[in-house]
Amino acid sequence: MAKITTAQEALKVVKSGDFVYIHGGAAVPEILVDALVERASELRNVSIGHIHIEGDAPYADPKYKDSFYVNSFFLSRNVRDIMKNGNGSYTPIFLSDMPLLFDRKHVKVDVVLIQVSPPDKFGFCSMGVSVEACKSAIRNAKYVIAKVNKQMPRTYGDALLHIDEIDFLVEHDAPIFSLHLTEPDTIEKQIARHIIPLIEDGSTLQLGIGNIPNATLGEMGHLKNLGIHTELLTEGVLDLVKKGVINGYEKKIDKGKIIASFVMGTQELYDFIDKNPSVEIAEASYTNEVSVIRQNPKMISINSAIEVDLTGQVCADSIGTAIYSGFGGQIDFVRGAMLSEGGKSIIAFPSTTNKGESKIVPFLKQGAGVVTTRAHVQYIVTEYGVAELFGKNLCERAKALIAIAHPNHRENLERSFMMK
Numbered sequence: 001m002a003k004i005t006t007a008q009e010a011l012k013v014v015k016s017g018d019f020v021y022i023h024g025g026a027a028v029p030e031i032l033v034d035a036l037v038e039r040a041s042e043l044r045n046v047s048i049g050h051i052h053i054e055g056d057a058p059y060a061d062p063k064y065k066d067s068f069y070v071n072s073f074f075l076s077r078n079v080r081d082i083m084k085n086g087n088g089s090y091t092p093i094f095l096s097d098m099p100l101l102f103d104r105k106h107v108k109v110d111v112v113l114i115q116v117s118p119p120d121k122f123g124f125c126s127m128g129v130s131v132e133a134c135k136s137a138i139r140n141a142k143y144v145i146a147k148v149n150k151q152m153p154r155t156y157g158d159a160l161l162h163i164d165e166i167d168f169l170v171e172h173d174a175p176i177f178s179l180h181l182t183e184p185d186t187i188e189k190q191i192a193r194h195i196i197p198l199i200e201d202g203s204t205l206q207l208g209i210g211n212i213p214n215a216t217l218g219e220m221g222h223l224k225n226l227g228i229h230t231e232l233l234t235e236g237v238l239d240l241v242k243k244g245v246i247n248g249y250e251k252k253i254d255k256g257k258i259i260a261s262f263v264m265g266t267q268e269l270y271d272f273i274d275k276n277p278s279v280e281i282a283e284a285s286y287t288n289e290v291s292v293i294r295q296n297p298k299m300i301s302i303n304s305a306i307e308v309d310l311t312g313q314v315c316a317d318s319i320g321t322a323i324y325s326g327f328g329g330q331i332d333f334v335r336g337a338m339l340s341e342g343g344k345s346i347i348a349f350p351s352t353t354n355k356g357e358s359k360i361v362p363f364l365k366q367g368a369g370v371v372t373t374r375a376h377v378q379y380i381v382t383e384y385g386v387a388e389l390f391g392k393n394l395c396e397r398a399k400a401l402i403a404i405a406h407p408n409h410r411e412n413l414e415r416s417f418m419m420k
Contacts, residue, residue, distance in 0.1 A: 003169045007035035010145045010168035016044040018110035019071075021102075021137040024051040025232075025262040026177040027130035029115040029147035031170060033058065036113070040067040049107065051095065051132055052076040052328070054177045054264065062087050073098060073133075074326030083323060092317075092369070095231060095261070095329040096288035099136035109141040117152040119163045127159040128152040129176060129270065130262035131281045135161075143167045151175055153270045157259075157280030179264045181235065184215035187350050190383040192216040195302065198344050198379065198386070199223065202250035204296040206230040206333045208303045209264070212348050216302060220245060227251040229296055231287055231329040233260035233279075235269050253295045254280070261287040261329075288329045293336025294343070301337035301345040303330045307359050307368065308380060310398040310417055312389045314347055314372035321367030334376050338390075344379055347372065351382040351406040358409035360401050362416035380404065 014020060014036060023029060028050075036046075037058045048059055049071045057078040059068040062085040070088030072079050074095075082088030093101070101107045114134060116125035125146065127134065135158055138144050145168045153176070163169075184192070192215035199205075199220065204227035207213035217236035220226065227248040228237060237258070240246040248256040258279045263269065273279045286292055293299060305314045306324065317325050337345040349359055360382070364370070378390040380401060387400035398417045402410050 003163070003166065004171060005168050007031045007170045008038065010170055011035040011039060013143045013145075014039065014043065014046060014111050016046065019047045019049060019108060020111045020113060021109050021134065021141070022048060022050040022053065023112070023114040023127070023130055023134050024053050024132050025130040026054050026179065026264045027115045027128060027262070028053050028055050028177070029113050030055060030174070031172045032113040032145055032147055037064065040064045043067045045069060047071045049073060051098070053078065054179065060088065074328055075323055076325070080324065090323045090326065092327055094288070094327050094332055095132065095284045096290070096332045098133035099283060099285040102133070102136040102140045105140070109137050111143045111145065112137045112141040113145050114138070115147045115149055115152060116161060117154045118148055118150055123163045124160045125163060125166070126152065126154040126156070127161055127281070128155055129264070129273070129281075131158045132261050132284050135283050136285070138165060145170065147172050149173055153274035155273050155279060155281045156277060158283045158286070159281040175267070176270055177264070178266050179234075180266060181211060181214050184211040184218070187383045188212050188215045191348050191350065191381055192219045194381050194383070194386050195346060195348060196220065198346065199300055200298055200342070201225055203227070203298040203300045204229050204251055206299070206301045206337070207234070207236070208232065209234060210304060212304065213302055225249045227296060228258040228260070229254065229287065229293065229299070230260050231262070231284070231333070233258065233263045233273075235265035238269060238272060241272075251296050253292065259287060284329070288332035290332060290336045290339065293333060294339040297341040297343070299337040299340035299343035301333035303333065303347055305347050305349050305359065307361050307364060308347065308401065309361055309364050310401055310413065311394050312374040312377040312380070312397050312401070313364060313370045314377055315364050315368040316371040318367070318369045320365040327371055330371050331376065334372050334378070338376070338378055345377075346379045346381055347377065348381040351384055351404065352409070358405055358413070360405040360409070360413065362413060
């Protein structure tokens, strides 16, 4: 009871120059973030770090640039303009390595803001929908402030956190951020149909966020004994679990369990994971560790790209020099799936942008970053087919990629290839 207080009282521990880490994904403790921003006039040079987060990020408003500097490890929509506005920057890092930042003191954590379920009779709260790198931040922080929310799903694995590890408790009940995906369009469904023949019975899946992974899950009803070992768990798995398609029976590790590091979806998904012993939410140092991922046979990794050049270099975090997102776990799972017995790593995307520009290009845009290298890439999929690049030389790669580019751009791509 002595730990229960108001958000305003708890946030008084933040001092100028501190580093504050915020619980990621759908677990952002809004009431604590708002209380921190209320102190903007009293604070200077407070660094704020997090991975992808949903909801508002009021501290990223340029008017607070003297008070708060956003040091993001993955740029989501709400903080995407920080570099342009001069009130923040981006730290490139694999999600699997993020816990090392805090455990090895490369980043010294002063305060962590989290959201948890109420404690059980043994004093254990649950971090619910997100663990990612937050558990390591908690281990190394001077102060841990928790929003205690009765609506936070109670999940197991690394999500359990004893109340002794928390310094301040702020009780506040509110719905967890709900993510609603739109219905996949014709192109996204066609991409999914090209992916499906690559997936066998008994495969273990990692899927990123978006309509293509969702459309692909929608085409898997005929498969058997699929498993889930993923960074992000989304809504699309529910129907397959209900049908018995996803059961984890053929996984070699964590058999029968769904393993993820964070969860985003609707209330139906949150109800599914609540007190569900078949679901474990783990630290990214486990979910995204290549040596762990590769242990499940027929591991399938499905991720996206912003653009891919004719040699197979995958840009997934920037548009030219403008950082759009981050490394996240793409390369963790690309490599883990590739090394898995019978595994496949797949990069899937529409052949063109919303403006009709080709996403398969002769050269990446000036300043664009390579997330998945040409040596890591295995399968590239668009609505026009599948290009298997692993083991192919540069000429063979270019021809395979041109064949799945949009027909309107193939001639220019061929011309660019011949000019090299």
